[in-house]
Amino acid sequence: MHRILVVNPNSSGRATDRILKSLAPLQNERLDLELKHSMRGPEGVDTILDISIAGIETVRLIAENRKKYDAFIIACGADPGLDAARQITDKPVVGIAEAGILIGWPLGRTFAMLTGMKQEIPQMQALVRCYGLEERLACVLAVDMATAELTKGGDHLMDHNIIIAQKAVDEHLAEVIVLSGAVVSDLAQPLQDKIGVPVVAGLTAAVKMAESLLDLGLQTSHVYSYWTPKKDDRLIGYEDLQDVYST
């Protein structure tokens, strides 16, 4: 049985509840999914500073729990802390934006990312490019709602998503839609039914990616990017993270 910790990098209880609801159908006898959210950091992850702070808090939560779980999912569309978290454990760490794109890759030649606010578009484009996955990116489009609004859900949110998903397909020739946000996962199925192209929710894609890596016995490479020096009490003020350097 795989024990996977899903970290909600923002400190919002309401978001955590929505994420839990989306994950429920994936639970089964071979999989134990647990969800924790940061006690610190931003309530919603909208800006680059939010991402940085949420990143550190995500790493802290993973570090604290790294012996208790088999894999970790970072449940936020900006994948905060993904690279740093990969350094501190051999166990798979999966980000939902990255996983959503990867799982959607075999379904069509181009994909669109839907995100929250227009301001975040260049940041999301940069993220996809930093992942080396921009070649098939048809467009990043925004529903123009902040995380706090998105969390509320409702018909309004669904309507907005239908309009921009259709625009992605018709004008930008997207063949697959990726929903990067964690709180909009339950829109995937109705949106797919409405638009008629596959809609991948990053959150559930991440669970499947984590399970796949676990089933295949694959671990993070520490030979270059995610290497770690010997432990030497080098971290002042972050003593809780100090002992990750001992691996």
Add this chain to the structure above:
Amino acid sequence: MHRILVVNPNSSGRATDRILKSLAPLQNERLDLELKHSMRGPEGVDTILDISIAGIETVRLIAENRKKYDAFIIACGADPGLDAARQITDKPVVGIAEAGILIGWPLGRTFAMLTGMKQEIPQMQALVRCYGLEERLACVLAVDMATAELTKGGDHLMDHNIIIAQKAVDEHLAEVIVLSGAVVSDLAQPLQDKIGVPVVAGLTAAVKMAESLLDLGLQTSHVYSYWTPKKDDRLIGYEDLQDVYST
């Protein structure tokens, strides 16, 4: 329960046996994996013409079986027929080269593909580029053995793989190794143990990718690249494929 058909695009019984052996550990009560190989086409898939012929035969086998299975895996490192097979069914079709790369993506920032013969290197580089996944490709290296030789396995094969995998890591800074061939899957674990970086076998990665897509209810997009016109008796001499145009 998911029923997945694994197609061996070459017509070699020996290769089919090796593939079967590699897949055995992945079988479980939720998964029924069946393996078929083409009765026609090349015995080993080495050249571009081999790929084209094996591609059509793969599509034929999938077309013939497309109502009996939930997903299809093309078990050859050149992914013959992958795009065409996606056109003829809504069900997921997964290629082992593509899946190996995608499943390896979260494990490190760069990857190396190991292939059979030096002559095939530019063809494999072109394949990775056509998939839009070349950004993190550290190198394609060859063990310099034809498919027929690879199929025999043995210590010699393992030794060759160790040498070039180590070269990929040391000289080309690869953080992850992807074994694209179907018949070398069982080398993944010992090679990983030896080299100390994650080694992804495309074949087993493809099984996990197919399961993931099935679990998430995702199907191939037919809106652009994989669209199909109405049935109209248009295929002379390929009548067995004619009725795929009725979907």
Add this chain to the structure above:
Amino acid sequence: MHRILVVNPNSSGRATDRILKSLAPLQNERLDLELKHSMRGPEGVDTILDISIAGIETVRLIAENRKKYDAFIIACGADPGLDAARQITDKPVVGIAEAGILIGWPLGRTFAMLTGMKQEIPQMQALVRCYGLEERLACVLAVDMATAELTKGGDHLMDHNIIIAQKAVDEHLAEVIVLSGAVVSDLAQPLQDKIGVPVVAGLTAAVKMAESLLDLGLQTSHVYSYWTPKKDDRLIGYEDLQDVYST
């Protein structure tokens, strides 16, 4: 005198007639152009499966005739079978999409490809990218007509082409137009007169490219991508292609 075989990869007599008409002005005492079409395969090449099947049939036709001609042209905008055909002979094999782009390159810094149906746009973009020629691609635009309709020709077709060619120039800053389809070659001149930018017909460009290669004594490289193993009765069910492996 150069003997060039032009292969129409689809099995339509009407298309073959239109192609013949377009080629007539290029005939001269130094050039013998002959046209053959497949007896098998799709009537029109619209989808990815069409391309795969037409590809094999094209290779068959070239294999069968490879001693009688000096060069081969694949007269279909998707260049079906181009790579595989290059493997089976030292003689030049030219695709009309590729040749159209190459011949248009010296005429302006950006080019537009005009194609038939909107669904085919991502597939054509992927083709240009697989050729490594996407850097100057301003856009792929579609007249939104299937091959069968295109074959009929007429004012309607011309009007559609004028509208999208003008759009390519005005909105996408295309400096050169490339007509990828074989049956629309005779539109090149009137379209050029109307729009005022050079319009390259892939079909006639391919004839000039083939002549150029012949005049220069250049042959396909078989050192890597187009290599061929020794003959060994390896092709079951494709015995007609077997002896190409003897080279």
Add this chain to the structure above:
Amino acid sequence: MHRILVVNPNSSGRATDRILKSLAPLQNERLDLELKHSMRGPEGVDTILDISIAGIETVRLIAENRKKYDAFIIACGADPGLDAARQITDKPVVGIAEAGILIGWPLGRTFAMLTGMKQEIPQMQALVRCYGLEERLACVLAVDMATAELTKGGDHLMDHNIIIAQKAVDEHLAEVIVLSGAVVSDLAQPLQDKIGVPVVAGLTAAVKMAESLLDLGLQTSHVYSYWTPKKDDRLIGYEDLQDVYST
């Protein structure tokens, strides 16, 4: 007069001293350069986790001092916290890796980055790519010394740098060398004298870039990537950063 704060993102006093020494020659009556180092975080910034933690501490130091200075320099070759720091102030924030590359751009068509440890090479390549500046990157080469060693300086360090700089020029055709590390700035001049190609020290380049932006009255764009929402007590546990959201 411009007041510029140079932040040493690591918590090492020895490194701070070396940086100070390198900056001394740039001081003049029009420029007030002050140097502060984090009281928290890693002693040397070597790994991705080090970069994340040092990033937050850098942002903290800049936030705390953002009214007292006219511009900010992040004096570490991995530019920790650069993007997040840009969000919290209109005043220019300059990273030494980025500035080193930009200032070196007009001096030659290709550049090499020299870095500390071999493990860091893919991370530095990824950084240059994330900056969109990879097109002219000839290579990233490492002297194979950790930050702590680099800080000691000495002949050994110089010898290593000469060898790899020469290799960058001779084998990778680099026309310009960029020293990304903050503590190796004083090697630039002797290395340049020895190798005969321009050697840019990121640290001093960053001072000139900051002055240039100040002289030209240019400020960070907050319209997309570096936008900030209204203040709303959203940051739990990072109250010191809370009021940056009020701008």
Add this chain to the structure above:
Amino acid sequence: MHRILVVNPNSSGRATDRILKSLAPLQNERLDLELKHSMRGPEGVDTILDISIAGIETVRLIAENRKKYDAFIIACGADPGLDAARQITDKPVVGIAEAGILIGWPLGRTFAMLTGMKQEIPQMQALVRCYGLEERLACVLAVDMATAELTKGGDHLMDHNIIIAQKAVDEHLAEVIVLSGAVVSDLAQPLQDKIGVPVVAGLTAAVKMAESLLDLGLQTSHVYSYWTPKKDDRLIGYEDLQDVYST
């Protein structure tokens, strides 16, 4: 004190006056900026031939003055003669298009270039690409006025710039605006005030870049691209340039 020669590559007195006016605020006791314009060549630099001729005349002017100044600025948005001028002197030579982009880089993740005429857009896109700086180019937009008109200035020019700058920000998600033309430098500040994103004038950016290179003691690399053979009376009809080959 730095002596910098600003070369106006066109032969227009009116343009020279406008450039002088823009440079006045940058003069100080540490900087001596002098302006010269070609006595030969085109009155305005609009076409590719204009650029070539202006390039040679720019090189001539720089060659003639290369002992009297410390650095050279080419004050035309197409950077005519930039590469060739770098060959003939060790002293920094800065182009205003290149410098405008480089100085704007730290201010936002994407930039727009504003240029004169629509016809010039592909040429400016090609220039940015040849510089290897296209990764963050959001768009090139034109005010649709020839250099002669631009030189007149006035409200009309400002209005046009406001409209296209706003379009660049709103529709193309540009975070920074770069004014490539030399005669529009004084629009930067009012445009920035109006649009609310940083507007970089290439001309003033070039002055700061030149000063930075001088302050840092950096010179052009002559190891590859800008190398020069021994003097050998090889230049017939360009004897004034002959002796640059002696360095």
Add this chain to the structure above:
Amino acid sequence: MHRILVVNPNSSGRATDRILKSLAPLQNERLDLELKHSMRGPEGVDTILDISIAGIETVRLIAENRKKYDAFIIACGADPGLDAARQITDKPVVGIAEAGILIGWPLGRTFAMLTGMKQEIPQMQALVRCYGLEERLACVLAVDMATAELTKGGDHLMDHNIIIAQKAVDEHLAEVIVLSGAVVSDLAQPLQDKIGVPVVAGLTAAVKMAESLLDLGLQTSHVYSYWTPKKDDRLIGYEDLQDVYST
């Protein structure tokens, strides 16, 4: 009958003789090839300044002869003046570096450029990139001889070319060799015989490209990059070029 002017952009009589010799076999009753060389400019085109000067002189020669010929070939591996020459006439202008690459494209998936001196390598790489043709560039390798030496020809030159061509094939996986220089055209055939991969001489490729464009009635696009304003006595000191602005 097509009348084509081949311009030798350098002022060397010996080079002109070698070029003539290479072109002789291409002469026939349908083609009149004439060769002229500049009376001014560098004796050999090695550096960037050489290219600029030779470019203007090439444009002058073409301008002077533009009514007498049907097409123009610039017979120098750096294609000096190519873009500017395209502006001044509707008739095809072909560069030998560009034509060599384009004609070689259908022969293999990767190509190598052989050039004269090691110092020129980055400049040639930049040229290929500016043409948008870098995707299939395996490498640029140099025989390490200046143009003057190359012009002498001889066994030594052939030996050098064999060594680096073999290196391009074996180590860089080049499938096609392109000889960019005009004076080394007659090496193509013996080099091809020796190495066993196709060797394209840019010079003869350019003749075929020019003939192809003429046969197809294709002219340079003047809609964007190669546009020309109305004649207005704007060119001081280049009055011989003035009237090209009247078209």
